[in-house]
């Protein structure tokens with residue numbers, strides 16, 4: 001396996017309850033109250049989903065992607081707000097500019113991975129000093145400077161994780177949210193990961209978790225607290241490969257804190273997409289297709305204004321009336337200007353899901369793996 005210098009220092013910065021924090025800063029009288037950003041709850045009959053909720057609303061059990069009607073039932077007195085994308089883009093750009101500045105100060109590398117997340121790799125003198133002593137003081141100071149600057153300038157809080165690679169830094173930033181700082185020294189990686197639930201590892205969603213629980217279920221050591229990274233670590237690489245293919249190899253490596261990705265190398269951001277919830281569930285192609293094409297146009301417009309020219313994946317998502325959700329992707333070489341080819345691909349992916357017998361509640365369209373022009 002390719003070895004990369006052992007002691008890299010990578011910061012992962014993730015803004016807290018991002019959309020809700022932007023709303024809170026615009027209307028300080030909201031502070032301390034539960035805020036839910038997303039679809040209109042329409043007194044509990046609304047049909048969309050929650051984009052995010054602030055930490056006060058999360059105490060009621062409200063979270064991202066939950067049906068807005070359920071959020072309303074959990075806390076009818078919460079402040080429900082629509083998504084204000086222009087505001088969030090403005091704040092995101094300002095925060096990312098601050099982070100890029102820091103990365104230059106520390107002769108580092110920078111990579112933004114979503115609207116509210118970025119990695120900074122610290123290089124130069126600060127990195128050498130840390131590698132000599134592993135004293136966290138210096139890294140703590142840098143992290144606190146970053147958080148203070150974001151708070152002073154943009155009036156929102158961020159959580160930061162610091163680790164020897166992108167995987168560990170990302171898990172660490174989530175460890176003490178909100179407004180938290182977690183530093184994982186290179187020598188402590190396994191100690192940090194072992195007790196965590198397997199769901200904390202990127203790439204383990206509900207499906208992989210269920211599958212892994214089935215495999216681990218026969219092991220008497222998996223206690224009532226559920227499977228942890230240390231349980232996952234007991235599974236041989238060959239067994240994981242048998243069950244999950246290449247994804248199994250990355251599970252094996254993640255459980256050991258191995259990640260050789262390089263910060264700032266990729267020119268690809270994650271993806272850009274949009275979803276639409278129908279006012280009433282429908283199985284009619286005449287209602288569904290115009291929505292698909294309007295989502296396609298909106299997404300391509302956003303990608304174009306972000307400066308992208310080419311991309312490699314198209315994904316279509318559908319949610320049936322019973323909430324069963326499917327996504328289907330197709331990889332290829334697409335140019336953003338080639339709208340006909342993109343629409344045809346989206347149609348091909350969606351078509352198999354359309355049937356007058358099975359009504360659809362939501363459709364989504366997403367493109368990803370960009371290359372900047």
Ligand code: TTP
Pocket residue numbers: 014015016017018019020050051052053064065115116177178
């Ligand atoms: P996240 O960083 O995943 O979540 P968050 O910032 O709201 O909360 P946390 O403190 O846990 O980081 O996502 C960033 C923004 O992306 C979020 O504020 C809203 C949007 N988003 C959605 O619209 N739908 C989703 O399902 C998720 C997860 C996020």
Ligand code: MG
Pocket residue numbers: 014015016017018116
């Ligand atoms: Mg966030």
